[in-house]
Amino acid sequence: MATHIHILGISGSLRRGSFNTALLRNAQAMLPEGASLEIADLSGIPLFNQDDEHAPPEAVVALKAKIAGADALLFAVPEYNHSIPGVLKNAIDWASRPVADQPFSGKPAAVMGAGGRFGTARAQLHFRQIAACLNMLLLPKPELMIPSAQQKFDADGALTDPEAREQLKALVDALVAWARKLR
Numbered sequence: 362m363a364t365h366i367h368i369l370g371i372s373g374s375l376r377r378g379s380f381n382t383a384l385l386r387n388a389q390a391m392l393p394e395g396a397s398l399e400i401a402d403l404s405g406i407p408l409f410n411q412d413d414e415h416a417p418p419e420a421v422v423a424l425k426a427k428i429a430g431a432d433a434l435l436f437a438v439p440e441y442n443h444s445i446p447g448v449l450k451n452a453i454d455w456a457s458r459p460v461a462d463q464p465f466s467g468k469p470a471a472v473m474g475a476g477g478r479f480g481t482a483r484a485q486l487h488f489r490q491i492a493a494c495l496n497m498l499l500l501p502k503p504e505l506m507i508p509s510a511q512q513k514f515d516a517d518g519a520l521t522d523p524e525a526r527e528q529l530k531a532l533v534d535a536l537v538a539w540a541r542k543l544r
């Protein structure tokens with residue numbers, strides 16, 4: 362029997378109607394056999410202050426534990442001003458400290474995104490730089506960039522575009538295979 366893979370999904374948007382959080386919810390519904398996906402909640406993470414890196418707030422401790430316990434990470438990254446949102450960078454900065462105790466190193470991960478004219482391509486490139494800095498093992502391909510997201514989801518957040526659904530399924534399957542390969 363294949364090893365169970367538990368994925369932690371992290372969305373860079375706190376928006377109620379977020380397409381990126383919706384993307385993670387759609388991924389939850391198309392997981393292959395032997396995989397689970399939990400979506401992290403970044404809404405309680407305060408602004409990073411290095412004074413507190415050795416005694417971080419409870420929400421950060423909880424997030425770090427979830428990252429450490431996951432077999433793989435799946436980031437859903439909106440594009441804000443050609444980069445990743447501050448909400449996501451802030452959470453990553455907290456979790457990355459102190460360096461000796463950062464849970465990203467060696468962690469299989471994948472990135473995807475929905476929204477905007479180029480489907481978050483520029484934000485994902487920035488995200489790849491950050492992931493490399495933290496020694497995440499980021500899946501090189503397939504890539505998933507969903508432009509014009511408002512036309513690809515219904516009012517309930519279901520991804521209705523057949524091509525995007527196929528691409529999301531391919532990414533999720535590849536991440537699970539990647540995590541099993543790297544165990």
Ligand SMILES: Cc1cc2nc3c(=O)[nH]c(=O)nc-3n(C[C@H](O)[C@H](O)[C@H](O)COP(=O)(O)O)c2cc1C
Nearest residue numbers: 374376379380381382439440441442443476477478
């Ligand atoms: C502060 C801000 C900056 C944005 N900058 C960009 C951008 O540079 N490129 C782009 O394509 N879309 C940009 N957008 C549009 C977002 O990508 C779009 O609203 C997307 O749906 C946000 O993700 P979400 O639906 O998960 O909240 C920006 C939106 C905000 C709020």
